[in-house]
Amino acid sequence: MRRLPVYLLIDTSGSMAGEPIEAVKNGVQVMISSLRQNPQAIETAFLSVITFDTTAKQIIPLTDLVSFQMPDIKASGVTALGDALKLLSTCLDNEVKKTSAESKGDWKPLVFIMTDGIPTDDNWQDGLNEFKKRKVGNTIACAAGHSADPKILKQITENVVSLDTVDSAGVSKFFAWVTASIGVASMKVEDSGKEVGGINELPAPPSELNIVT
Amino acid sequence: MKKSRINDIIAAHISIPNGSVNKPYQAVVDFEKWNMGDVIFSEWKGLADIGLTYNSERKTIEGNPTVSGDHKIQLHFCLEGEPIHVKILNLIINPDPRSLWKDLPSDVNDPYAKPDDATAYALMGDRKLVVSSKRGRSHKNAGTFRDDDFAFYNFDEKGWSLIAVADGAGSSAFSRKGAEIACNATIEYFKQYFAENKEKEIEDAAPDAITAIAKKHMYQAVKYVYGQIKEEAEQHAAANPALFNHKNKTVLEYYHTTLIFALLKRFDFGYLMMTFGVGDCPIVLLKEDEVKLLNRLDVGEFGGGTRFLTQAAIFHSKEIPMESRFNVSIEQDFSYLFLMTDGIYDPKFEVENNLQHLAHWKDFMEDLHGNNEAKAEVDFSQPLNEVAQSLSGWMDFWSPGNHDDRTLAIIY
Secondary structure (H helix, E strand, O other): OEEEEEEEEEEEOHHOOOOHHHHHHHHHHHHHHHHHOOHHHHHHEEEEEEEEOEEEEEEEEEEEEOOOOOOOOOOOOOOOHHHHHHHHHHHHHHHOOOOOOOOOOOOOEEEEEEEOOOOOOHHHHHHHHHOOOOOOOOOEEEEEEEOOHHHHHHHHEEEEEEEOOOOHHHHHHHHOOOOOOOHHHHHHHHHOOOOOOOOOOOOOOOOOHHHHH | HHHHHHHHHHHHHOOOOOOEOOOEEEEEOOOOOOOOOEEEEEEEOOOHHHHHHOOOOEEEEEEEEOOOOEEEEEEEEEEEEOEEHHHHHHHEOOOOOOHHHOOOOOOOOOOOOOOOEEEEEEEEOEEEEEEEOOHHHHHHHHHOOOOOOEEEEEHHOOOEEEEEEEOOOOOOOOHHHHHHHHHHHHHHHHHHHHOOOOHHHHHOOOHHHHHHHHHHHHHHHHHHHHHHHHHHHHHHHOHHHHHOOOOOHHHHHHHOOEEEEEEEEEOOOOOEEEEEOOOOEEEEEEOOOEEOOOOOOOOHHHHOOOOOOOOOOHOOOOOOOOOHHHEEEOOOOOOOOOOOOOHHHHHHHOOOOHOOHHHHHHHHHHHHHOOOOOOOOOOOOOOOHHHHHHHHHHOOOOOOOOOOOOOEEEOO
16 A cells, blocks of 8 residues: 655754643644544555654654554754754655555655754754755645744745744644645545645645745 | 652553554553552543453453544552552544545536446357446545446447446546546447448458558547547537636546547457557456456556547657557457456556566456455356446455545456
8 A cells, every 4th residue: 555654853942842842742633633534544644753852863653543642752952953854864765665666655755844943953954965865745844933944944845834933822723734734635645646746735824824935 | 759659650651552443452551561560459440431341361451442532541540558549541542444434425416427336247249248337435435426437339240349448537527528428439439330341341351451450440439539528528618618717728638538448359260359548547368377468558657647538649649659559469268358447456456567467367366256355256157247246346345545436347
C-alpha cells in the first residue's frame, strides 16, 4: 500500500514552555482523533513527530494513525532548526519508500514545521541544504508569534503562514488546518491517484493564519 | 512522603497500546515496568463499557473493543496503609475503517445517471464472457457516479465477438458519459461494419497482409468513437453552457476517458485477435505457461502521463504513433482473456510491470479461485450466470488505499 507520510517538526525550545507547548500537544491529539474518523486518512496517512530544542529528536518514527500515541513533550533549551532539517532528511531517506519497477513507493511526504523563534545553530543552513536535496510533496512552515522570522522560513519553503500570538486558540487553528490538509491530501491520493500540487490545492487557511507572501 | 508518592503515580505518563473496534485486543499490565511496584491493590473501572475486561491471571486488559474514541480508563489503586486513589489512563480505540465508508447512492435523476454496479455474461463464439463493473468506495462515500463502463456484442452469424472497457477520468465532470459512449459506440460501429461485410477484407487477405488491414479497420472504428463523444460533448455544451465554464478546458476534456477493446474470432488456424488501447487499462491473454499483454499502456508515472481517447493529439502523436495502439495476433489457444481497469490491477498487481509476469498471474488466479481474505471464489466450471454472480462478489474485495471503480471482463 502507498502511504502518505506526514512529518511534523515542532519547536520545543524554552520559549514554547507553558501554554504554547500544551496547545501543541492538545492540537496534535485533536488532529489524530479527527483523522481517525476519516476513512481515507486512517488508511493512508502515516505520521512522524520531530521535536527540536537544543538538539533535534525524532520522538515518533513514521507511524500509522491507528497505533499513533502522542508522547508527553516538554519545552526547554534553544532552537536547533538546522539540526531538525538534517534529521528530517535522514528520516525521509530511511522511512519513505521509493518507487521501483516492481513496486509503487509511498506518496510524496507532507512536512509541517512550527517554530516560535529563529534558528540558533550556527550552521543551520547545512541542514537546510540537506533538506533541499530531498523530494517532498509540500512543506508548510508556520511562524508562530513575533519572535519567529517568516523570511528565514521562506528559505525552507515557499509556503509560509504566520500566527500573531502563540496561544491555544492560534495553535489549535493551525492544527485544525493541518488536519484538513492531511484529509484533503489523503482523499486526493486515494480517490484520484494524484498528489496535492501546492498550498493552493490545500484547504484555505483560517483567518488567524496569515499567508506570508 | 506517601502523599507525594501517590501524586507521582497519578501524574505519571503511562501509555497503553491503542485498540480497534472488532479487533482482538490485549495489553500487558506490568506495575514493575510502570514503576508502580509498591501498589498492593488495584482494580480497573470503565473497561466493560467498551467491551474489555481485566484478566487477573494473565495480567492483561483484553477483549474485543466495541466503542471507538479516546477513552478515560480508571485505575483504582492503593499503597500500603493508604486509602484507594484513582489514576486516569487514556485508551484509544480506533473505529473499524470499513465502518467509516458511507454508501450513498448516486443521483438516478441525473441526465448522465448510470447504475452503480453492472454485471453481465454471454456466450462468445466457443468461449464464455463474464464481466462486472462496480462503483468504487470513494464514489460511494461521496454519492458520486461510477466512471468505468463496458459493453460487448457477439456477432453470431459472423463468428466474431467484441468486448470494450473504458475508464472515465476522475477529474472530468462527465467522464462517466465519455466512458459509456466509448464502449457503446465501439459496438455500434462494428454492428454496421459486419452488416456491410467489411470483415471479408481481413478474412480473405493473405496472412502477411492481415495485420495492416486489420489495423486500418480498427483505426476507422476509433475515429468514429472519438467523433461520437465529440458530438455529444458539443451538443451538451451548447444546451448547458453554464456546466462548461472552465476557461482553459475544451468541451471534450469534460468527457475524458480511456478505451480498450478486443475483437476475436476462431479460425481453423487459431484465434485471430484484434485489440486497441488508449490509456492505462490492460488487455491480457493468459495461456497455460505464458502471459501476453495485447495493448500498449499509457502509464502515468513512467510514461509521462496517461492518455485519453478524447485527446485529439493521440491521433497524430509522433512520440506514440497511433499505429502502435493496435495489435493483431493469432493464438492457437488460450486459457483466459482479461480486460480490466486500474481499479483491479492497482490493488492486485501494484505496478503495470507485474502484469507481464506469469508468477503474478498465478497468484491472481489463485485469488480468483478463493485464496483471499473474504474467501470469495469464482468457479469457472459453474453455470455462466453463477460465475458472473460470484465474480461480482469477488470484486468487493477489501484493499486499503484502493477504492477506485473496478471493472473486470474475463473471456474463458
